[in-house]
Amino acid sequence: MSSGFREALPRALLAGLLVSVVIAPAARSASPVSVCVDRSSPSAHIDRIAARRAAAHAGLRIRIVRFDSDHGLGAGQFRKLAKRRCDLIMGFPVEAGSMAVPAGLEHTAVYLDTGFVLLSRKGWHLDALPRGSQLGVSYQSPPDQVLSARTHRFRIRIFNTESRELAALAAGRIDAAAVWQPTYWAYRQRHRVAAHWKANRLGLPHASWGLAALYSPRVRTVAARFADALEHVKVPRPGPQPGTDASSGATTGRAPGQPRLYTAGQARAGARLFVADCARCHGADLQGISGPPLKGATLAGPDADLTVGDIFGILSQRMPMGAPGSLSRAEYTRLMAFLLRENGFPPGGTPLRYTQALASKVPLAGATSETDVASDGH
């Protein structure tokens, strides 16, 4: 815990606490709901934002209480926290497929899909790691427990902490690292070297998790309101912008030289249209509701093998489903610009044209795989 990464967290936390202090006076009259955030957790920032947005949505007054799990917590401590200090405990990892929580406690729906990712400069997937390469895991983490039980063509290096593991990756002492995704996000905030890494879903058992809030049955009524609201708020994912110095303002993880197919203004106009005509089925965050996700693997995954023209054909001929073809050509083109932006294409000086979009053979694949990790949650 000696890296700069460790020191970064309290600062981020402080900002959050200041906000909660501002909120607090208004809440003084009736006792606010105490929502605990683990300050040692790399997802603390996201947890706080999720809590505040859920509270605002539900019209609940909350007080954010920090606690520190740095020395480890067992089920008893979580129960104790839930009993004494916290109405809700944010940031508890529940595994996809099991959703197990400490006995006696309940959990809300998952508000952020995450898990373990494989980081490397080359963007390797686990099954493509070259023979003899070195893969870092941290001691007793699920990737360690799953991988160390078997032999592989690559070599496993076990680190005592994830920050040491990431330092080793930064120094080139290992070729790839399996880490908790929020740890990677937090690390990337402080270390420019991480901008050169690519993250891929770690295709292993016990690698897919979600963050949920824990609560004790005694606060079920309040928790239900909070949980309901959590389902409706948008929780920010640190997007695929490893280059924080990128000046375009677009969420681009693409290498320079990618085609610039649309203008920023078209994409902005497309974003507004999307809210009005598309978000109902595809989600305001493009992660899909009844309609498919429009971001990441679904559209831009390498296995999808789709071109801009393929998607524009569907968009302009079939959408919106209840009234296909009901928008103008310019509107469809703006929507396509927005989809391109959201899938990592940079804006340029020349606007996208309808006929050009229909005929475009530019492949959509290649947007950073970071978005893929998120693409199939709910």
Next chain:
Amino acid sequence: MTAIRTTPRRAVSLVVAFALGLLMPGTSALATGSAAYRPVTSARLLNAQHDSGWLMYRRSYDSRGYAPFTQITPANVSRLKIAFTYKTGLKQGHEAPPVVNGRYMFITTPLDHVIALDAETGKVLWKYRKKLAPGARRSVCCGVPNRGVALFGDDVYLATLDNHVVALKAVTGKVDWDRKVEAAGTGYTMTLAPLVVDGEVIVGESGGEFGARDFIVALDARTGRQIWKRYTVPAPGQPGGNTWPRGDAYKHGGGPAWLTGSYDPETDTLFWGVGNPAPWLPTDRPGRNLYTDSVLAMNPHTGKIKWFYQYTRHDAWDYDGVNQSVLADIDYHGKKVKALLHADRNGWFYALDRVNGKFLWARPFTYVNTITGIKSDGTPVEDGSRRPAAGKKVFACPSPFGGKNWWPMSVDPKTGMAYLPTVHACADLEGVAVKYKRGLPYYGERPTIRHQPGTSDWGEVQAIDINTGKQVWSRMYRKPWDDGMLSTASGLVFSGSLNGRLYAFDARSGKVLWKSRKLRSGIIGVPSTYEVDGHQYVAVLAGYGGVMSLFGQKLTGATPKHPMPRGGELYVFRLP
């Protein structure tokens, strides 16, 4: 666990490792204290009609959706109260019936979550969430639903959107086996509840809107090993292969088998509905396009086709013939006949002889202008001017929603009636050029939904005499009636409305005897009923979504400012 507590380590790893520890065998606190689980044998499935639970999708192999329970009656149904509820936390369409074995209830949600609950108290026993393959949702036409589980032995079976069949241990929710039957996101998805027959888990693929070449596949319930696989679109040289043009059209011909089949133990025959050909636009696939829009009668041990009947030939309207086959005996010219009853998307109610596939009779149950008659040998008569072509728009009734969509009808052998959820809608269908691209929509037609001539109502609940096909009673509704029907021996019919109320109708008269309060969201989940400890329960999932939310906004009256309420919630009712 002890190692974790005594060794300081990075916080999140600890939390994760702690949660992982709960998964290890023997440490699950969630599964303890539950009642013993009674294995579901083949004998129990054959006798499922008389079980106290609800052991399969439509309760019994005959797919009647009829239960022998009599505690809840027309006289006391108005006293129904909520016994427990459970929020799933998902906003998409919830289409599954609660499946119950003893005290164990299993529900599925959109995106392939399974939740096991205590059927009496609602206590959650375990949850399973399928982590879907990237891109799986590329090829979904009509939302991300799942229509429930199948039970066999100590396992619970789930078919997934990324084309896996997953066997979970019923008591713990742990994965017993997981088998991929097709790649994800390539046009195929699965949304149906599997059917278990004689130790085989049988599932069918969706993909009629994506140019998949669909199939039905049977897996060994103990291991997941494939036993047989039957493409619903034959290849050139196979029987029926000449009903497709030369070339690759058959490879993208659709024929989705996306609803659970029925099984007749007497003749040892598996019945499975097959859906629409792809693309919707018929121009590039001249021929009858077997076995689309058909029912297949198969040997359940080999998948071999004994006979078939095609409801719609060379379909041009998405008359997806997948709706369930209800097995019931009817009076036909003074004789008792083992019949197969079917209400098709094309608006006709059919009776076939289920022993040999012979067509008995058919009657329209809604306004139809496309298939205007059916000859005594079962050959449909068409109005040829109702076929769309590229650049040609036609007014077709019923619309692609069908006179009845997938929501299952129920047949009550005591009243001799079939209870149908009905949609009254037509469509302007405009043909447009289309090309196939793997994983993407493949329609070639654009529907604009219109009112059916003569009515401004979109929905109806109706009872049809299964001996004649004639309507006995009818109740018209403003919104489409898009929910499965449940009938009970006490003379009740339960079904939910898009307004979010569960209804109880008098089975003989159609009179509304009870409506629940407005539930959290519109109901499109199939109701089921079961008994535990002397109480009869009626269970249903509310949670609007699915096909209507995508194509049918106009029919529901929803607007961007006044959307349909969303959110999945299980409601279980009983008498006080």
